[in-house]
Amino acid sequence: MENKKTFSFQSEIKELLHLMIHSLYSNKEIFLRELISNASDAIEKIRFEKLYHPNKYQKNTDIPKIKISIKKTENKIIISDNGIGMTHEEVIKNLGTIAKSGTKSFLNKINKIENKEKNDFIGQFGVGFYSSFIVADSVSVYTKHASNDGDEGTLWISNGEGDYTVESTTIKKHGTKIILFLKKNEKEFLENWKIKQIIKKYSDHIPVPVELENYDEKTKTLTWEKINEAQAIWTKNKNEISKESYQKFYTYITNDSEKPLTWSHNKVEGKQEYINILYIPKKAAWDMWHKENKHGLKLYVKHVYVMDKATQFLPNYLRFVKGIIDSQDLPLNISREILQDSSVTNILRKSLTKKVLGMLNSLKNENKKKYQKFWDTFGLVLKEGLAEDSSNQKVIANLLKFASIKTKKKQQILSLNKYISNMTPEQKKIYFLTSDSYKSGLSSPHLEIFKEKNIDVLILSDRIDEWMMNYLTEFNNIKFQSVSKSDSSIEKLTSEKNNNIDINQFDNFIKKIKKILDKKIKDVRITYRLKNTPSIVLTDTNDMSTQMAKIFSAAGQPVPKIKYILEINPNHPLIQKIKKVENQEEFSNWIDVLFLQSVLAEKGSLDNPNIFIEKINNLFLS
Numbered sequence: 001m002e003n004k005k006t007f008s009f010q011s012e013i014k015e016l017l018h019l020m021i022h023s024l025y026s027n028k029e030i031f032l033r034e035l036i037s038n039a040s041d042a043i044e045k046i047r048f049e050k051l052y053h054p055n056k057y058q059k060n061t062d063i064p065k066i067k068i069s070i071k072k073t074e075n076k077i078i079i080s081d082n083g084i085g086m087t088h089e090e091v092i093k094n095l096g097t098i099a100k101s102g103t104k105s106f107l108n109k110i111n112k113i114e115n116k117e118k119n120d121f122i123g124q125f126g127v128g129f130y131s132s133f134i135v136a137d138s139v140s141v142y143t144k145h146a147s148n149d150g151d152e153g154t155l156w157i158s159n160g161e162g163d164y165t166v167e168s169t170t171i172k173k174h175g176t177k178i179i180l181f182l183k184k185n186e187k188e189f190l191e192n193w194k195i196k197q198i199i200k201k202y203s204d205h206i207p208v209p210v211e212l213e214n215y216d217e218k219t220k221t222l223t224w225e226k227i228n229e230a231q232a233i234w235t236k237n238k239n240e241i242s243k244e245s246y247q248k249f250y251t252y253i254t255n256d257s258e259k260p261l262t263w264s265h266n267k268v269e270g271k272q273e274y275i276n277i278l279y280i281p282k283k284a285a286w287d288m289w290h291k292e293n294k295h296g297l298k299l300y301v302k303h304v305y306v307m308d309k310a311t312q313f314l315p316n317y318l319r320f321v322k323g324i325i326d327s328q329d330l331p332l333n334i335s336r337e338i339l340q341d342s343s344v345t346n347i348l349r350k351s352l353t354k355k356v357l358g359m360l361n362s363l364k365n366e367n368k369k370k371y372q373k374f375w376d377t378f379g380l381v382l383k384e385g386l387a388e389d390s391s392n393q394k395v396i397a398n399l400l401k402f403a404s405i406k407t408k409k410k411q412q413i414l415s416l417n418k419y420i421s422n423m424t425p426e427q428k429k430i431y432f433l434t435s436d437s438y439k440s441g442l443s444s445p446h447l448e449i450f451k452e453k454n455i456d457v458l459i460l461s462d463r464i465d466e467w468m469m470n471y472l473t474e475f476n477n478i479k480f481q482s483v484s485k486s487d488s489s490i491e492k493l494t495s496e497k498n499n500n501i502d503i504n505q506f507d508n509f510i511k512k513i514k515k516i517l518d519k520k521i522k523d524v525r526i527t528y529r530l531k532n533t534p535s536i537v538l539t540d541t542n543d544m545s546t547q548m549a550k551i552f553s554a555a556g557q558p559v560p561k562i563k564y565i566l567e568i569n570p571n572h573p574l575i576q577k578i579k580k581v582e583n584q585e586e587f588s589n590w591i592d593v594l595f596l597q598s599v600l601a602e603k604g605s606l607d608n609p610n611i612f613i614e615k616i617n618n619l620f621l622s
């Protein structure tokens, strides 16, 4: 290897470094958590690798541990581990680039938010190794990979500004040693008690011992003190674990600065033996919507760490769940690919899914406020489950929350059970309206009859809702019905309301309308469902809904042209006026305007607004 080369950081890293140094000042101590976490990962990796390929790696009988020493007079902290280490290429790849998808857009977003939140977000994003530069003005990394039998390792040095150098150096044993040369005003981290406190705070439950060097001035002796508990929390009995311990462990696996909303710890024995701790966070991970990024549980097999973000143990719609699973039955040498097809995985996935849904159900029944918080944050993700997981559809439907006419606000607070318990005696279906927003939905003419009859209608305005309603067809044997579709139960609600109008008088009128609109419509008919609106359009029972067509066309997909049913309110003064118009041309203008305004109210836009304007202007002049 040619010695000492200078490299430039990837631009995202430069930006991240800048952000971190300027925003994380209130939470500097996390650098230690990050470095210990990396060291612990490296130790867990070699533990696993040595079980799997015992001959491939350098022999080393040292007990796996992380050591920290403080050199007060030299202003430095040294963190070393006897983990897997890095090869020369890995050093350049791992300590010079970030591969996470969405990093750029994440950085753009984070630049715009408040400092306090910035802190949380960056922490959660996983600033990792680079957080060293919050407290250090120079960092050296000595590392040698365990597969390397020689004694040539790699030394990486940077001041965190734009470049780093890499050179070869002599290292005997595998592992990594990181030396932080502290900035002048960061001397507080040179105190043993301070470092001890930070380790206790963040790293108590990492499964590897962390030892701190103690130098006794009097006796002039060096001793190592184990600071953390170093026992995997999930292997302990539940009653030995405090609430704080669970919370700390959550912070350790997620970097989330907030406490989890709730958690559950289970030891399962029987055909499959496994332990899990599952957490529901309070806030969404920064990349919850980056589906390319992996989301999942931390996997252990027989207490040995195997991989982060094992996606196979929970369905995608539960990707907000964090936690660990420790299986007794999976083989240690399992890869992501094998995991995918393993029957053990499938069984675990089923039971973990049940567990999470059960947890959510208990939260819903036992703590309304927390459940609402959960729903506001993750409801959108959970809704995906209705399509993704038909076997649990009923359970998921039970967890849904909605906005409706009667909730009077766009926040989704109404459960289906509650909706059903408030149904009127004449009501046979669960009615819903899909719309672009709660506000525009609430003012839809489709709701007029329901408001009058005091029947509640769910107002669905999340983008996923229209799609979701294709899967959610009934709840407790009661069918869902869109109020913007033609339906006999809605007609029944209105039929007795014939007040004084003789429908036969409208036969001819309707015939004339049909002739004018002709192929543009599917049907024209009288309705009694309207109060203040002269007419509306509906889609036929089996046709694509307007909202669905909008979603398709926004996604650039071909959409069949919708043929609407035009419904006319015979009681409306405007209809009565039009009915009397004798001039053919004027009548035709009126009908076009009537139709187009109904389409406008339904769709929020028109294919050709100019025609509409022209027709209205014609009417002004006639």
Ligand code: ADP
Pocket: 034, 038, 039, 042, 081, 083, 084, 085, 086, 094, 095, 126, 127, 128, 129, 130, 175, 176
């Ligand atoms: P993350 O831990 O989220 O991957 P980091 O910035 O903390 O991100 O670390 C980047 C990468 O550098 C790690 O994924 C790992 O491959 C490597 N690395 C960091 N510290 C060590 C270490 N002590 N031993 C071995 N590899 C390490």
Ligand code: MG
Pocket: 034, 037, 038, 128, 129
């Ligand atoms: Mg890390």
